Amino acid sequence: MSEAASSSPLVTAAILAIGDELLSGRTKDKNIGHLAELLTLSGIDLKEVRIVADEEDAIVEALNALRTRYDYVFTSGGIGPTHDDITADAVSKAFGVPCIHDPDAMQLLGDMYKRREMEFTDARQRMARMPQGARHIPNPVSTAPGFIIGNVHVMAGVPQVFQAMVDNVLPTLRSGAKMLSRAVPCPYGEGDIGTLLGAVQKAHPNTSIGSYPKYDGQRFSTEIVVRARDQQALDAAAEAVVEMIAGIDRAKTPANPTADA
Amino acid sequence: MSEAASSSPLVTAAILAIGDELLSGRTKDKNIGHLAELLTLSGIDLKEVRIVADEEDAIVEALNALRTRYDYVFTSGGIGPTHDDITADAVSKAFGVPCIHDPDAMQLLGDMYKRREMEFTDARQRMARMPQGARHIPNPVSTAPGFIIGNVHVMAGVPQVFQAMVDNVLPTLRSGAKMLSRAVPCPYGEGDIGTLLGAVQKAHPNTSIGSYPKYDGQRFSTEIVVRARDQQALDAAAEAVVEMIAGIDRAKTPANPTADA
Numbered sequence: 066m067s068e069a070a071s072s073s074p075l076v077t078a079a080i081l082a083i084g085d086e087l088l089s090g091r092t093k094d095k096n097i098g099h100l101a102e103l104l105t106l107s108g109i110d111l112k113e114v115r116i117v118a119d120e121e122d123a124i125v126e127a128l129n130a131l132r133t134r135y136d137y138v139f140t141s142g143g144i145g146p147t148h149d150d151i152t153a154d155a156v157s158k159a160f161g162v163p164c165i166h167d168p169d170a171m172q173l174l175g176d177m178y179k180r181r182e183m184e185f186t187d188a189r190q191r192m193a194r195m196p197q198g199a200r201h202i203p204n205p206v207s208t209a210p211g212f213i214i215g216n217v218h219v220m221a222g223v224p225q226v227f228q229a230m231v232d233n234v235l236p237t238l239r240s241g242a243k244m245l246s247r248a249v250p251c252p253y254g255e256g257d258i259g260t261l262l263g264a265v266q267k268a269h270p271n272t273s274i275g276s277y278p279k280y281d282g283q284r285f286s287t288e289i290v291v292r293a294r295d296q297q298a299l300d301a302a303a304e305a306v307v308e309m310i311a312g313i314d315r316a317k318t319p320a321n322p323t324a325d326a
Numbered sequence: 327m328s329e330a331a332s333s334s335p336l337v338t339a340a341i342l343a344i345g346d347e348l349l350s351g352r353t354k355d356k357n358i359g360h361l362a363e364l365l366t367l368s369g370i371d372l373k374e375v376r377i378v379a380d381e382e383d384a385i386v387e388a389l390n391a392l393r394t395r396y397d398y399v400f401t402s403g404g405i406g407p408t409h410d411d412i413t414a415d416a417v418s419k420a421f422g423v424p425c426i427h428d429p430d431a432m433q434l435l436g437d438m439y440k441r442r443e444m445e446f447t448d449a450r451q452r453m454a455r456m457p458q459g460a461r462h463i464p465n466p467v468s469t470a471p472g473f474i475i476g477n478v479h480v481m482a483g484v485p486q487v488f489q490a491m492v493d494n495v496l497p498t499l500r501s502g503a504k505m506l507s508r509a510v511p512c513p514y515g516e517g518d519i520g521t522l523l524g525a526v527q528k529a530h531p532n533t534s535i536g537s538y539p540k541y542d543g544q545r546f547s548t549e550i551v552v553r554a555r556d557q558q559a560l561d562a563a564a565e566a567v568v569e570m571i572a573g574i575d576r577a578k579t580p581a582n583p584t585a586d587a
Contacts, residue, residue: 085536088372089507090363091551092538094355097377102351111349113384116358116375119536123374146516147537148524188520207546225541246350255407259449263409275346275380276408277353280486285468290352 076241078104079113079131083124083142083152084222087116095224096141100231107235108243109137119143124155132159132217137238139231142222144211146188152219153212157196160214166193169201170210177208195219202230246292247303251310254278254285261309262289269302271295337502339365340374340392344385344403344413345483348377356485357402361492368496369504370398380404385416393420393478398499400492403483405472407449413480414473418457421475427454430462431471438469456480463491507553508564512571515539515546522570523550530563532556 080100086092097114104111112135117123124143131138143152157164170193178185192209202211202218204226211220211230220230251258255278266274272293279286289306293299341361347353358375365372373396378384385404392399404413418425431454439446453470463472463479465487472481472491481491512519516539527535533554540547550567554560 085534085553086538086551088362088375089366089505089553090359090361090372091366091507091509093359098351098354100351101349105350105352111351112379113388114349114375114377118373127374145537145539146520148520148527149536150516183517186517186521188524189517191520192517206541223539223541225543244350246352248352256444256447256450256453259407259409259452260447263449266409273346275410276406277347278406278484280467280484282486290347292350 074241076109076137076239077112077135078109078137078139079115079135080111081124081127081131081138081140082114082116082222083119083140084116085118085149087142088118096222096227099224099228100139103231103235105244107238108241109238110241110244119149119151121151121155121158124152125159128156128159128217132215136216138217139234140217140219141227144192144209144219144221146191146209150191153194153196156214156217156219160196160217162196162198162214164194165197166190167195167199167201167212170195173210174208203233205229205233242294244292244294245296245299246290247299249289249291249303249306249310251287251289251306253287253310253313255287256285257313258287258289258309261313262306265302265305265309269298269305271298272302274302274306335502337370337398337500338373338396339370339398339400340376340396341372342385342388342392342399342401343375343377343483344380344401345377346380346410348403349379357483357488360485360489361400364492364496366505368499369502370499371502371505380410380412382412382416382419385413386420389417389420389478393476397477399478400495401478401480402488405453405470405480405482407447407452407470411452414455414457417475417478417480421457421478423457423459423475425455426458427451428456428460428462428473431456434471435469464494466490466494503555505553505555506557506560507551508560510550510552510564510567510571512548512550512567514548514571514574516548517546518574519548519550519570522574523567526563526566526570530559530566532559533563535563535567 101111115127117127143150154164175185195212196214199212199214204210206226206229220227275290277288291303348355362372376388378388404411415425436446456473457475460473460475465471467487467490481488536551538549552564
């Protein structure tokens with residue numbers, strides 16, 4: 066990965082998913098994989114993901130660890146109107162600023178509930194709370210905004226809302242040199258290719274070659290993924306992987322009977 | 327959560343999922359949710375999850391942070407035969423012990439490949455590597471064992487193999503007082519119930535009441551989940567939630583016309 070990567074502007078990110086329901090297994094997370102894919106497409110390197118409970122100390126600690134280490138942090142979950150939604154408080158604490166009822170968010174939500182002839186209850190007003198000085202992330206699905214403070218983007222946990230917020234956030238991010246990738250399907254298991262693939266990786270140091278075993282219930286095959294920020298380096302390494310597989314094919318095929326004759 | 331919990335033996339755990347493919351979004355993780363669910367059923371509190379890349383420093387740091395903080399750590403990924411499988415080395419480094427070709431694992435794998443008339447290549451021998459002194463986690467799917475060192479359980483990333491290893495590990499774990507839970511479906515959004523539900527939580531401090539918004543594309547509803555280690559506390563809180571919802575129903579229903587007349 067070395068040279069091509071170091072000459073390109075690397076942009077790094079982390080995701081912090083917040084919620085007891087993820088840790089109990091009751092809810093299967095959909096946000097991490099979704100955002101991971103979009104960050105890769107944007108040339109942003111997702112370096113770490115954490116999932117923590119709805120506990121202030123846990124959120125504050127994880128957030129401070131991640132926001133000082135990566136260019137961007139994205140959180141999901143805990144910004145609703147109920148007592149277990151404590152993300153706005155925790156983020157405020159992490160940044161050492163007061164958590165306030167943001168005037169613009171109060172206006173936005175107040176107007177919305179007025180139009181819908183619904184009471185703007187204390188609980189609903191909780192959704193306007195955010196760290197003082199935070200900027201909104203628009204929420205086209207259900208109005209209550211996410212928010213940005215420093216390099217931290219705080220978004221909802223409900224996948225439809227999370228995804229809509231992500232769509233609003235992505236165009237605002239600095240993106241790095243895009244990571245290019247090519248997948249090469251391989252009918253052989255990792256044990257068959259391990260030594261040869263290690264040699265290919267060594268011969269192509271400006272690429273990162275990953276090997277992902279698949280198991281269909283009976284036998285293993287592999288998906289080999291070559292990644293690089295440089296197109297030429299990518300092509301050369303992918304070509305070498307294809308040639309490696311062809312070599313194994315030839316070695317496994319019995320000698321041509323005509324030639325034998 | 328306080329009293330009931332503090333009088334019960336709490337057992338805590340963390341999951342560390344390892345793999346570039348999870349962070350690129352190419353592979354959507356299935357192991358975290360699976361194990362999370364089984365840990366909850368075993369009365370083990372999953373407190374934190376991290377996902378890191380196939381990078382030794384990242385693995386070592388995360389592992390050392392988690393293993394010193396929680397009773398159990400479970401890892402997935404990076405124990406195959408290819409050059410990007412570095413989990414055994416990283417775990418050894420974290421524990422400060424040599425990473426060796428474990429003699430029992432060499433025997434097990436050597437015998438298996440002999441039976442299958444396949445060469446026991448250097449790459450395949452990599453799957454016998456583990457920290458000196460580690461114990462095996464049997465792998466009924468594809469033989470190559472996972473391993474246990476200290477409180478860390480190192481398992482494969484391929485879901486079928488991971489799940490088979492988990493099945494072998496779970497019965498060996500100390501389990502805590504089981505967390506009981508009851509889900510109460512609620513047709514109202516969180517904004518409707520937030521204030522009332524906060525009051526229910528306050529009145530039932532030995533329980534943990536979570537509220538999980540759902541969005542069907544048009545409107546929000548909520549699943550309310552009451553959790554407690556004590557059956558009586560659980561029942562009382564769940565009853566209070568049901569009563570709360572009935573109260574909202576009554577308030578929303580127009581006055582009975584017969585009574586009006």
